[in-house]
Amino acid sequence: MYNLRLAFKNIFRNRTRSLITLGAIAFGCISLIIAGGFMEDIFFKLRESYIHSFLGHMQVYRKGFFEKGAARPFDFMISDPVAVEKRILSVEHVRLVAPRLEFSGLLSTGDTTVSFIGQGISPHEEKELSNFLFISSGENLSGGDPYGIILGKGLARSINAKPGDPLVILTNTKGGAINALDVTVKGVFYTASKAFDDRAVRLPIGTAQKLLHTDDVQTLVVLLDRTDNTGAVMKNLSAMFKKDGLDLEIKPWYELADFYNKTVALYKRQFMVLKIIIAIVVVLSVFNTMNMSVLERVGEVGTIMALGTKKRTVVALFITEGLILGAIGGIIGLAGGYLLASVISYVGIPMPPPPGSTASWTAQVKVVPGVFLYAFVLAIATSAVSSFYPAFKASRLEIAEALRHNI
Amino acid sequence: MKIVYVGKVTKEFHLGSTVVNALRDIDLTVESGEFMAIAGPSGSGKSTLLNIIGCIERPTSGEVRIDGVDVLNLSSNELAQVRAARIGFIFQTFNLLPVLSVAENVEYPLHLKRERDGKAGKVASILKEVGLERFSRHKPAELSGGQRQRVAIARALVGSPSIILADEPTANLDHNTGTEILNLMKGLNKKFGTTFIFSTHDQKIMALADRVVELRDGMTAGDRCTT
Numbered sequence: 001m002y003n004l005r006l007a008f009k010n011i012f013r014n015r016t017r018s019l020i021t022l023g024a025i026a027f028g029c030i031s032l033i034i035a036g037g038f039m040e041d042i043f044f045k046l047r048e049s050y051i052h053s054f055l056g057h058m059q060v061y062r063k064g065f066f067e068k069g070a071a072r073p074f075d076f077m078i079s080d081p082v083a084v085e086k087r088i089l090s091v092e093h094v095r096l097v098a099p100r101l102e103f104s105g106l107l108s109t110g111d112t113t114v115s116f117i118g119q120g121i122s123p124h125e126e127k128e129l130s131n132f133l134f135i136s137s138g139e140n141l142s143g144g145d146p147y148g149i150i151l152g153k154g155l156a157r158s159i160n161a162k163p164g165d166p167l168v169i170l171t172n173t174k175g176g177a178i179n180a181l182d183v184t185v186k187g188v189f190y191t192a193s194k195a196f197d198d199r200a201v202r203l204p205i206g207t208a209q210k211l212l213h214t215d216d217v218q219t220l221v222v223l224l225d226r227t228d229n230t231g232a233v234m235k236n237l238s239a240m241f242k243k244d245g246l247d248l249e250i251k252p253w254y255e256l257a258d259f260y261n262k263t264v265a266l267y268k269r270q271f272m273v274l275k276i277i278i279a280i281v282v283v284l285s286v287f288n289t290m291n292m293s294v295l296e297r298v299g300e301v302g303t304i305m306a307l308g309t310k311k312r313t314v315v316a317l318f319i320t321e322g323l324i325l326g327a328i329g330g331i332i333g334l335a336g337g338y339l340l341a342s343v344i345s346y347v348g349i350p351m352p353p354p355p356g357s358t359a360s361w362t363a364q365v366k367v368v369p370g371v372f373l374y375a376f377v378l379a380i381a382t383s384a385v386s387s388f389y390p391a392f393k394a395s396r397l398e399i400a401e402a403l404r405h406n407i
Numbered sequence: 408m409k410i411v412y413v414g415k416v417t418k419e420f421h422l423g424s425t426v427v428n429a430l431r432d433i434d435l436t437v438e439s440g441e442f443m444a445i446a447g448p449s450g451s452g453k454s455t456l457l458n459i460i461g462c463i464e465r466p467t468s469g470e471v472r473i474d475g476v477d478v479l480n481l482s483s484n485e486l487a488q489v490r491a492a493r494i495g496f497i498f499q500t501f502n503l504l505p506v507l508s509v510a511e512n513v514e515y516p517l518h519l520k521r522e523r524d525g526k527a528g529k530v531a532s533i534l535k536e537v538g539l540e541r542f543s544r545h546k547p548a549e550l551s552g553g554q555r556q557r558v559a560i561a562r563a564l565v566g567s568p569s570i571i572l573a574d575e576p577t578a579n580l581d582h583n584t585g586t587e588i589l590n591l592m593k594g595l596n597k598k599f600g601t602t603f604i605f606s607t608h609d610q611k612i613m614a615l616a617d618r619v620v621e622l623r624d625g626m627t628a629g630d631r632c633t634t
Binding site for chain 1: 458461463464483484487488489490491492494496498500502504505506507511514515516518519520562
């Protein structure tokens, strides 16, 4: 307690220097909090965008579809999808289940024909699942119009189609025959993924099943109340499928969102570089302060050692001073970081569309307890580490020699 | 009772290739309760001898016992313990910790001795002895030289050490204040029976000591009792 009091008083003997050091530590913390919170906000929005645009929190397939479904999409269909949907909906935290039937084919205006990827969807469920799917013209699918379809913005532009235009869909049925269907463009949409918008067509699942001559679906997209419940629901669903003898597999959103995973890895690496730079700034700043402090207090160190203070206590005294500097600087940094994060989040940062997307968005700085804790621990740890050498140097002073320096 | 025994002590300093003999074959015995001066001109080895008795420096050869403890075989931690428990120091430049108040400076040796109870009472009592009870909350910078040296005396005495070593305690004070300080030390020596060993080159100050050991060129040049 006495040493702590002494350390505390020593810190503020040279107020200007200590304030500059505290400023450097606080600046480091604020930078980490803002950069980390901004990044977390990007991760969060990107993640939710992917989940609500098309991935859902998890997707249920017939076993083998995920591996081989691209080549043989109709060999791995879920039979009696309505019954399976009901079973999934009985699990806690599941908000809705949306069946999908994907196929590819040709889309023709009469003059122009292009290939497309079709998604037979349930309009009612997808409205809630596709929060990040925006209609740019016309209207979204509804249950009342079985032959209305919506097109991705890029695809619509490529064939110069607009709402109300008649089109013809041509595709292979499940059995391999060729089937065609007259449809009408109901609307044009865009999502966070430009690649998707360039090729996608959405139509009511009943119409898709009719076109493909099947009652089955390939995918059941599951949406939960919260993303954090993904793991728990997956576990419960797997147990249920096993118990019911259903030959189904589940893929969570994070295994499906490859772009998201790569973005997170890239940002985290950049953030690591920032962390290292900030740690170096704090280390140099505290080291300079502590080193100056030792040089100024040679006579004083000699005195306390002559009075009977042990070397390790001298080390502890200087490290405690470093720790206090780190803790005060850290607390100022956390408060400043929180304040700045709140202001930035209130104002918002206008962001251009992310790679592969067409929609711009507003970024915020998320207040993440983990980032705050990290910034605080970094402030204290780097301050303690950078105090170590000056502290060690002080403890190695020859007492008689040190006493020749005036206090 | 012998409180200090110094036998055949030599101390050499190496300045580049030159060897300086600061002390040569010094023999000294100090009895408990003595009020003794080590006198001699600058460079005679007074401070070095005090540092060796104070366990701050190790001699090149010889034997040193403090309060019966052979201090030459002790580690640096053990020497720190001996200093904290048995020796009080008074310095020429007072050497008070500037960030601490008078009372906190005086409390420092009690903290080193890990005393838990009655610290405030001991500090107040010793400050009263040196006439500074009204200044306990002052910082050293707010005191005069004589007052600062009184604080240093209180700090040296508060832990009830066996010996108090004072290296030129009056050198930075005017003559009257120096005499006052020496008289205060002498009074405390009589009252508490604490052994005082101080160095000086001032003849008038020397005259206040009960015993004067004179050093010249690192050797004992005289040892006389003045009472």
